[in-house]
Amino acid sequence: MTPHGRVEPAQADHPARQPRIVAEKVNAYFGTTQALYDVSLTMLDRSVTAIIGPSGCGKSTFLRSINRMHEIVPGSRMTGRILLDGEDIHAMDAVLVRKRIGMVFQKPNPFPTMSIRDNVSAGLTFGGVRNRTVVAEIVEKSLRQAALWDEVKDSLDNSGVSLSGGQQQRLCIARALAVSPEVLLMDEPASALDPISTAKIEELIYELKRTYTIVIVTHNMQQAARVSDQTAFFYMGRLVEFDDTKKIFTAPAKKQTEDYVTGRFG
Ligand SMILES: Nc1ncnc2c1ncn2[C@@H]1O[C@H](COP(=O)(O)OP(=O)(O)OP(=O)(O)O)[C@@H](O)[C@H]1O
Ligand SMILES: [Mg+2]
Numbered sequence: 001m002t003p004h005g006r007v008e009p010a011q012a013d014h015p016a017r018q019p020r021i022v023a024e025k026v027n028a029y030f031g032t033t034q035a036l037y038d039v040s041l042t043m044l045d046r047s048v049t050a051i052i053g054p055s056g057c058g059k060s061t062f063l064r065s066i067n068r069m070h071e072i073v074p075g076s077r078m079t080g081r082i083l084l085d086g087e088d089i090h091a092m093d094a095v096l097v098r099k100r101i102g103m104v105f106q107k108p109n110p111f112p113t114m115s116i117r118d119n120v121s122a123g124l125t126f127g128g129v130r131n132r133t134v135v136a137e138i139v140e141k142s143l144r145q146a147a148l149w150d151e152v153k154d155s156l157d158n159s160g161v162s163l164s165g166g167q168q169q170r171l172c173i174a175r176a177l178a179v180s181p182e183v184l185l186m187d188e189p190a191s192a193l194d195p196i197s198t199a200k201i202e203e204l205i206y207e208l209k210r211t212y213t214i215v216i217v218t219h220n221m222q223q224a225a226r227v228s229d230q231t232a233f234f235y236m237g238r239l240v241e242f243d244d245t246k247k248i249f250t251a252p253a254k255k256q257t258e259d260y261v262t263g264r265f266g
Contacts, residue, residue, distance in 0.1 A: 017044035020213040021066060021101075021183060026080035028061050028070055035061040037237045038080070043183075043230075048205060048214045050228035050245065052221070053260070057234040059217040063185045066215065067101035068094045084183070099127070102181035106188040108168035110160030110175075116152050119160040119171055123179040138178055146174035147204050166197025173204065184208065186216040190223065202227050221261055225249050233257045 021043040028036040036058045043049045051059045064070040065078055068089060082089045089097045110119050118125075120139045129135060139156070143149040148170040152163070160171055169189060176184060186205070190198040205214060205227045218224050224231055224245065231248040233241045233256070241248065241257045252258045259265050 017047050019043070020045040020085065021215070022081075022083040022086075023062075023066070024081040024083070026062070026065055026078065026082065028058070028065050029077040030073060031075040035237055036065070039234075039237075039239045040080075041232055041239055041242055043213060043215055045213050046209055046211065047229040048209050048216060048227050050224035050231045051215065051217045051234060052219070052224050052231060053234035053240075054265070055219075058237045059234055060187050062234070063103070063187050063215060063217055066183075066185060067103055068097045069103065099123075099179050100181055101183040101185060102176035102179065103185040104169070104172050104176050104187070104189050106191055108165060108172050108192070110163070110168050110171050112159070112161050114160055115157045116160050116163070116171060117156040120174045120178050122175060127179065139174075142174040142178040143171075145177050145204075145208070146170045147200055147207075148174055164197075166193045166200065169193060169197065169201065170204070173201075177208075181212070183213045183215070186214065188217050188219060191219060198223070221249070221263070233260060235260070 019042045023039055023041045026036055026039040027034065039058075039062060051062065053059055061070060066082055066089075070076050070078055071094075084092070084097070084100065111122060114122065117139055120142050121135050124135055124138060129138075140149060143152060148167060151167060152158075160168065163171060169192075173189070190201045193201065202223065205216065208214060216227065228245045230243065231245045232239055233248065233252075235256055241252055241254045243253070248257060249261055252261065
């Protein structure tokens with residue numbers, strides 16, 4: 001079933017998922033503070049991996065390590081390896097890594113001075129795509145993928161910040177999709193949204209995983225259970241347990257995981 005009730009196509013349509021991102025013994029530091037300890041985690045192609053755990057356990061740091069945004073923080077450092085399709089991301093151009101691995105943040109952050117259209121096309125224009133027909137096509141396609149097109153198609157010249165919070169978040173998702181990423185990292189993408197917008201984002205994640213590899217951080221256990229295929233539980237910078245989402249929520253191997261998913265702490 002999809003998160004909101006539609007029936008999922010037969011699993012036979014899907015060959016076994018291949019590893020897309022492999023984290024090997026990742027340690028991450030802010031100055032002398034260590035935020036991640038030996039985190040090894042494999043994220044599969046066309047799957048949703050949820051990262052859960054109490055505040056401060058390193059979820060965002062892990063996400064930002066995956067697309068080399070951690071290194072932007074002054075004084076930060078990382079050891080271990082992160083592979084994208086078998087290739088070490090630190091051997092690749094950082095801008096290319098961030099193009100292939102897009103990110104959506106907790107708080108929608110449209111460019112305030114730009115129209116809806118320009119918000120979506122910003123990455124393309126920055127990347128040198130100038131052909132107006134091509135740009136218009138990609139803007140429409142990305143907004144459709146982000147389930148926002150019908151709401152904004154007649155107001156593409158309005159400011160991006162004139163939209164509601166839920167629409168702004170879908171705009172940011174469209175902006176991320178416009179540059180054709182392969183992986184989408186989402187850091188609590190629905191935590192600031194009302195239930196209807198949240199349901200839209202969850203439906204969207206379900207649609208997007210047909211094409212993309214998705215890693216989502218969420219504090220909402222029901223959301224993790226609804227949208228993800230696999231779930232990783234982090235605690236104090238360590239990966240405590242990683243398994244199929246169903247297993248994590250019904251029969252976790254570790255007591256810490258059980259205590260967290262049943263709301264006994266966190
Ligand atoms: N820019 C920073 N400078 C110094 N320390 C930081 C920085 N960002 C995060 N940390 C520290 O790293 C640890 C992990 O933080 P992180 O933001 O990854 O946690 P999180 O699991 O995403 O938490 P939350 O659920 O509250 O978003 C925390 O101890 C935090 O204080
Ligand atoms: Mg965080």
